[in-house]
Amino acid sequence: MEYTKHGNSVEGYITFNLYFHSFDYKEDSLLEQVKFTTVKELFNMMQPDYIEQLKHENDAEQVELHDITFSTKDDDTEVFITMYDNSGHYRVSTNLDVSRLDSEYKETLQGIKEILDKKM
Template identity: 80%
Template sequence: MEYTKHGNSVEGYITFNLYFETFDYKEDSLLEQIKFTTAKELFNIMQPDFIEELKQENGAEQVEIHDITFRAKEGDTEAFITMYDNSGNYRISTNLDVSGLDSEYKETLLGIKDILGKKI
């Protein structure tokens, strides 16, 4: 699977954690996820001006980057790489062709039956 064809071909999501002060003066937070389709979009979203704008639009006390997820897809296979503050996560999902499993299962059972028949 080819994750990036060239430097600008990047797709994924960036998630921000928006923190709010409640009337009880306890911190409350909300996750805001934004999709990006190019490296330029990702870097623009990570700029202090954009983060400040996000903060003002939502009335948040503080905004932090929670995670960035990169996505790649080829055919039925999709891969995700998520980077958090101090850790990462990697996941692949794919559609499996199981159309032949029934016949393979039956052949295996018949083989076991033949072996048992010969031994008994």
């Protein structure tokens, strides 16, 4: 996959959870998703200075890292990996060539029929 061959060209999203306190002191939160296109951008977004800047720009009480999603594509196969604090979700999608499926299915059925004809 591209991110193992060229680590600098990986892209994805980093999601922060912004926490706010409402007037009745109940905790409210908002997810803020930021796209990165290089590993360097990702590492810069994970630095305490960036998180403090995000906190001040949004007038948030607290900012936490929610998840990081990496995506890459190699020909017709696309991979998404999302990492959370204690778990991960992985999804691989690919285009399958099913143009010959009907003919292969018919050939298989004809083969089964020939076997049955010979045995009966």
